[in-house]
Amino acid sequence: MNTTIIIGAGASGLLCGHELAKTGENVIILEQSNKSGRKILASGNGRCNLSNTDLQMKYYNTDDWRIAAIINNFDAKKYFEKIGVLVRQNGKLLYPRSNQSLTVKNALMNNYNNVALIENCEALKITKQGKGYIVTTTLGDYYGDNIVIATGSPASLLSGKNNYDLVKQLGLKITKLYPSLVxxxxxxxxxxxxxxxxxxxxxxxxxxxxxxxxxxxxxxxxxxxxxxxxxxxxxxxxxxxxxxxxxxxxxxxxxxxxxxxxxxxxxxxxxxxxxxxxxxxxxxxxxxxxxxxxxxxxxxxxxxGIEKAQVISGGVSLEEVNENLEVNKYPNIYLTGELLDVDGDCGGYNLHFAFASGYHVAKTIINGKEGLDATNK
Ligand SMILES: Cc1cc2nc3c(=O)[nH]c(=O)nc-3n(C[C@H](O)[C@H](O)[C@H](O)COP(=O)(O)OP(=O)(O)OC[C@H]3O[C@@H](n4cnc5c(N)ncnc54)[C@H](O)[C@@H]3O)c2cc1C
Structure with missing residues (x-):
């Protein structure tokens, strides 16, 4: 059986892990801090504005058709209700009915039986080995057939500040970074x-x-x-x-x-x-x-500045990935969430993309790259 290593237990990494775990895939999640899902917890002033009913691309910094497809193929309300979170609507904004971000994080981490979540474990380097990759971390080496880099951004410093180190080592192009929503x-x-x-x-x-x-x-x-x-x-x-x-x-x-x-x-x-x-x-x-x-x-x-921003505008250039968010130069390495050069307005757009991209990559890994049906609608 294949093993997928997800680097980063944030919004996109946790959802990707949740989807993979349901199919019985071997999943290892490496998290540098001692608190998984920290930004989910901080989001929406602790209430987690998890998505928006109006997902037009004008609310994002890109109109890349591949990103638009990923965003529009993911129905956040349907997804979260399926995993046990009742969702309420406030205007166009979607929140958990509990009004508590913790509900969202807990639901994503429910049924993590076949997931090894390793906290206080910072991924330092990725090296090709055979068909897969070795991830060198502060706690030793891990082998994965698939690698999902979900390290987020340094916005507000809640997800650390070395978020781009791994992708820089892989030689991926990073666009100019600005604090946004600040x-x-x-x-x-x-x-x-x-x-x-x-x-x-x-x-x-x-x-x-x-x-x-x-x-x-x-x-x-x-x-x-x-x-x-x-x-x-x-x-x-x-x-x-x-x-x-x-x-x-x-x-x-x-x-x-x-x-x-x-x-x-x-x-x-x-x-x-x-x-x-x-x-x-x-x-x-x-x-x-x-x-x-x-x-x-x-x-x-x-x-x-970045320390107080909710998101970073800029990130890994979309030229570096294909429609499955797989790195062109490195087959079976995928990128999700805010690490990519995708950011949106206030109103649930950033979490929506994080969740949608985590979902898309999980479906790609599960279904294989051909004949992909990555919609949950
Ligand atoms: C205060 C605040 C409020 C927000 N409110 C909202 C909101 O209401 N609605 C909304 O849509 N968006 C909101 N956002 C934005 C949203 O939270 C982020 O866009 C989203 O969490 C990004 O998800 P991600 O998975 O890309 O990264 P993250 O959720 O940041 O997860 C990245 C994870 O990777 C880990 N990591 C980093 N480097 C390594 C490494 N080398 N090895 C191992 N682990 C590593 C980090 O510790 C972190 O846990 C808010 C942001 C902030 C800061």
């Missing part, structure tokens, strides 16, 4: 507003040109701005040169003139309290010195 450092920044949230529209301007707008919640942080709509806008930053600004429209449901009239009347009626009845009290205090509540400008100084 908080911004801005000028001004308001320490007093740390933790305050406001519903608004955030606009991204580069050299005074409007680039994109996002409606939602902005969260103030010590040195700048965060929240889902700011993280979404952060995805665009690497693609533009120039002076970058965020403008917050705090009263999007009011026109400029309507707002001026409202504020004038409130000043007459409530004196110094005219803003306090509209906004969080700390925010109201700051806003007394802001000239235009529909265009509150923040210069973007920087992002919070």
């Amino acid at each position: 908080q911004l450092k801005t000028k001004p920044a308001y320490r007093s507003l740390k933790g305050v949230r406001v519903k608004c529209i955030a606009h991204l301007y580069v050299d005074k040109q409007l680039i994109e707008s996002q409606e939602g919640e902005v969260l103030f942080s010590e040195n700048g701005l965060s929240g889902i709509c700011i993280m979404q806008l952060s995805r665009l930053l690497p693609h533009y040169q120039g002076i970058k600004e965020i403008s917050l429209d705090l009263m999007p449901d009011y026109g400029q003139k309507e707002l001026a009239d409202l504020l004038q009347k409130r000043r007459q009626d409530f004196n110094d309290y005219y803003l306090a009845g509209i906004f969080n009290d700390k925010l109201a205090k700051v806003l007394e010195n802001v000239a235009n509540l529909k265009d509150w400008r923040f210069l973007i100084k920087d992002t919070y």
Whole structure:
């Protein structure tokens, strides 16, 4: 019987292992940390936004047809319900009904009887041997007929920071890496507003040109701005040169003139309290010195970097793999998840790709490379 070694017990590696285990394949999962599925646990603020019902490719950084097929052939709701996780929908976002990321991780690790999961075991090197490969690790050597590299990215450092070492040793091309879905450092920044949230529209301007707008919640942080709509806008930053600004429209449901009239009347009626009845009290205090509540400008100084990013944009170039995510130069070595140059918006898109790619590779290994039917729909 063949042995598959999966390097990395994260979202894509665990799901790949789960699928292979069901068929009785020999599976060894090597995990460098002492905590498998750490990013699954951290995802969605501990609630795990595991997928989205709207999987158009415009929400990803690629329109590669092979990636589109993998993403669209995987029905996350159906898959997780089949393995015991009831899924609830919040708008287009999918979560476990338990509202707990742990439910997802536990379901993936259920029935791992024929899987050897070895934690605190960092894979250091892969060398060809016969038809398969030897994986050299901090705990010794392991032989696998198939190797799945599922080492993720250094985003937020929850999956370590040497995620690309193995693929670099194999000589695979890695595209430029950027922190994506990340908080911004801005000028001004308001320490007093740390933790305050406001519903608004955030606009991204580069050299005074409007680039994109996002409606939602902005969260103030010590040195700048965060929240889902700011993280979404952060995805665009690497693609533009120039002076970058965020403008917050705090009263999007009011026109400029309507707002001026409202504020004038409130000043007459409530004196110094005219803003306090509209906004969080700390925010109201700051806003007394802001000239235009529909265009509150923040210069973007920087992002919070890879350490605070939810994902990394960039990774192993898709030129290096075929439609089975098998490395062109190394038959039977497969790549999954965020390690690849595939990243998506906030909203479950990154976990969806991790799960879908783990599923696709497992099906490829199980069914062989010919006549592959890797859909669970
Ligand atoms: C705070 C946070 C919140 C997030 N929330 C969401 C969300 O709600 N929805 C969403 O879609 N996405 C979310 N994401 C992104 C999502 O979690 C990742 O895109 C996804 O986990 C990537 O899966 P993966 O399998 O590629 O890698 P990972 O899940 O990162 O797994 C990689 C594993 O490989 C291990 N590893 C690395 N190198 C080695 C080695 N040499 N040897 C052995 N093991 C190794 C790591 O320790 C890790 O366990 C979030 C990310 C963060 C940081």
